[in-house]
Amino acid sequence: MVSLKLPRADGSIYTYETSLASPLEVPKTPFLSRVAFSAAHVVSDPLANTDPLNSAQIDWESTLAYRRHLWSLGMSIAEAMDTAQRGMGLNWEMAKELILRSVREANAVGGRIACGAGTDHLVPGKDVTIEDCIAAYEEQCEFVESAGGQIILMASRALAAVAQGPEDYERVYGHLLQSVSKPVILHWLGDMFDPALAGYWGNKDLDQAMDVCLRIIEKNADKIDGIKISLLDAEKEITMRRKLPKGVRMYTGDDFNYAELIQGDEHGYSDALLGIFDAIAPAASNALHELDKGNLEKYHSILEKTIPLSRHIFQAPTYAYKTGIVFMAYLNGHQSHFRMIGGAEGSRSLIHLSEIFVLADKAGLLVDPELAARRMKLVMELSGIV
Template sequence: MPTTTATATFTLLGQDGTVSAAELNEAPAYAKPTAPLRSRVAYAAAHVVPKTWADNTPGQPAEIDWDATLDFRRHVYSWGLGVADAMDTAQRNMGLDAAATRELIARSAQVAREEGGSVVVGVNTDHVEAESISIPEIIDAYKEQLHFTEEQGAGPVLMASRHLARAASSRTDYLRVYGAVLQSATTPVVLHWLGTAFDPVLAGYFGADDWTQASDVLLRVIAENPGKVAGVKMSLLDAAAEVSVRERLPEGVRMFTGDDFNYVGLIGGDSLRSLSEERSDETKRAESTDGVLSRFARSTTEDGHSDALLGAFAAITPVASAAIQALDASDPDAYLSTLGPTEELSRQVFAAPTFYYKTGVAFLSWLNGHQSAFQMVGGLHSARSLPHLSRIVELANAAHALEQPELAAERWHGLLRLNGLDA
């Protein structure tokens, strides 16, 4: 468990430019798991690290620092989590070009084999440069990436396609495309439903703006292709929608939460989700651990829960691992007290415009010593303001998500000084 003893201070920058000081918590004392995590399947959607000296400006091809990028994946595996790669966190459609995507998939799959880790990767149609293509061309494009992924030995995540969003004239087109692609798959895939907060181009995906209607199409895709779908990753930032779809999934199809706003309760399960909401009221925090454990023990066999495939887990990997270890130990109170404080941090990282969340993930990677510079392909490191980043530092410190607090403070203060601010 983390310690809350303050050893130093760090500087915060307000929205109005005011500067204040806060206490820096000591490094958390989380332990890496000694056995595979059991109670939940969890993937961290990992980012990419560019070469510091590369032309990391908008529109330029991605030049990846492969050592740092792949070492980050080894870091995730060391904490017992799987890696979700070449997805939106890795800047698909926001700086990661087709050639870099293919190399990332191949290299990441190799690291997974070396480390004995589980890796799933994004399958899309984005290697086709034309903005608009026909339905048959979309099917062929999906199949090309799917078969490459299968050849590498990685699990496929069938991502939402901008091409399909533009070309589809009805829900029948979605059924046609997904049916053809799934029937060509040699291993079960995960279907990714990405909401417009992450990509506005995907409005009306699955044939409707209303999620209740769109979910009917998603579930029909699964029903018409038995044995082809291993799970669904929902990224709508709507907990009620996720629970509704989760309850309708066929047996054997997992729900992987992509809800970076509400993952604590969704992963914890129905009883813990209710308990998490109760605990937001300070008067309920007096409930004894024994009471929590009793309620948890009565309900775990009946509760629905989501597994995880989250960009947030790339930012808080040790904390996420510690929380799932607590579930493995049938300790829901430790789960909530460990993971609960990270949700406010995640909401800051994923604040609107949500598609710039990658900047916060890379920023925390830099603060935690996983890359030498705060750089991103496509110049995306400039997508968030200094006050926004300051709030990330503040919340990461409070959530015990700073793996090396003194290094984090040193790097943050250096960034402030570079921008003409005293720290």
């Protein structure tokens, strides 16, 4: 048990003592009843002599080591996604190298990997056309397939800006899906994660947007492995899940309600493609092993302890969640520093970070509480709290 001083929401300081919770031991055999992708974060190079806001560099060894850690726990990797700060510090040129290196690592360890393909090298603007969006998507899709990765077809800011209605989305996605060589994962990212994606699929009404998306899926079901939706709305996900064609998976992206959605109901269940699994991978893997055994009580007892942490990390503004994900990796010794590309370590308050420490401790997610406490103390001292 370790004690340290932490701030409350009102700015007062109190003494917190770490719990006696033991870190979870994860079985060495793979879990089988669900597919679980962890969207993985990137580690910046703190010694790079570059501007972190515009030309941050990646610490490749630490970044790839974390992917090996996730694979060792049975996770699949969703690469170059929003958790890796795609479009928020990680540009397409950096993403290409990340994809190449990660696919090589996946092949070396026998891990599954899928990689984001979008249009982020195309700057949205009044001169951008639908044809430009298609060409940009094609370039990235061809790169991912040539690298040996499965495509995750990411939502496009450029398409959202130029599309006049549902027919434009149907045209773009229909063309792309018929041109890929292997089934892809679609990605519907809500505007709470990226405000530039408001009104995606040509509708601000989510039910109407869902109908458009389902039409695209039904017409191209043989080219679609599944769809990940990140709307933080469990009922919407369940509704869509029940309407998917046979063989098309629902990958939950709901970082608030993942436990119930992955368990499912009498009509089906969701697999997972989650940013929070980067931070709670040992608990998620352990819980999925219990699900394999049909031990629902144990499954929920493990994951329920992680829900408060996840909801805290993903609180509004939701897109700042990457800061909490990287902070967890820092606390657990997976990287030697708390520096992020784009300077995103400053996107959350000291109080927010302190609550991450407490909630992670209560969930048994601090691998070495003494190390985590020492690192938390360093962060506090930088803010003048000794």
